Amino acid sequence: MVFEGLKSRGELLKFLFCCGLVEERISSAYKSLASRIDDESVKLLLEYISDDSLKHSRILTGIARHFGVEHVDLDECSRIVGSVALHIIEDAERIASGTDRITVDKLSSKFDDLVDLEKYFGEEYFNMIQLKLLEVIIEQEKIEVGFLKEILEYITEDERRHEKILKTIKSYSSQKR
Numbered sequence: 001m002v003f004e005g006l007k008s009r010g011e012l013l014k015f016l017f018c019c020g021l022v023e024e025r026i027s028s029a030y031k032s033l034a035s036r037i038d039d040e041s042v043k044l045l046l047e048y049i050s051d052d053s054l055k056h057s058r059i060l061t062g063i064a065r066h067f068g069v070e071h072v073d074l075d076e077c078s079r080i081v082g083s084v085a086l087h088i089i090e091d092a093e094r095i096a097s098g099t100d101r102i103t104v105d106k107l108s109s110k111f112d113d114l115v116d117l118e119k120y121f122g123e124e125y126f127n128m129i130q131l132k133l134l135e136v137i138i139e140q141e142k143i144e145v146g147f148l149k150e151i152l153e154y155i156t157e158d159e160r161r162h163e164k165i166l167k168t169i170k171s172y173s174s175q176k177r
Helices: 009-036 040-066 074-081 083-096 104-108 111-120 123-141 146-176
Strands: none
Touching: 009 040, 009 074, 009 083, 040 146, 074 083, 104 146
């Protein structure tokens, strides 16, 4: 897993910043899908995920900025986070750039990919970030980081909810057929 290379404080903070960039792209993708979907209930749920993902982006990049990281470019993010994240960014940007109207039927064919996306940014992912973050920051910063741990736990819970919401949308769409 990519986390093994995150031994230094700087690399970990850049990792958090990159995760924030990924979440920002994911938010844009969900927002775009929501704006183009033909079903108001599904639109509302996709907007909910989009809003949460944007919040996650701001939190992760905000933590990194607080500890001194101002910017990380996508090439460096690819090296730090891994090629999977770069593919997620590319897919999210492709979805976000779409302009065609989407039916619930058409969207349901993409759900497995969306659920996988949420799993990637889900429990295991944020638990690993949390452990590495706590280890590095406690060791090097000598500050109280309980609030950071709690925020990352909230993000993990949100990601689990996103996965459930996507499964609900998929179930809803198959009932409408």
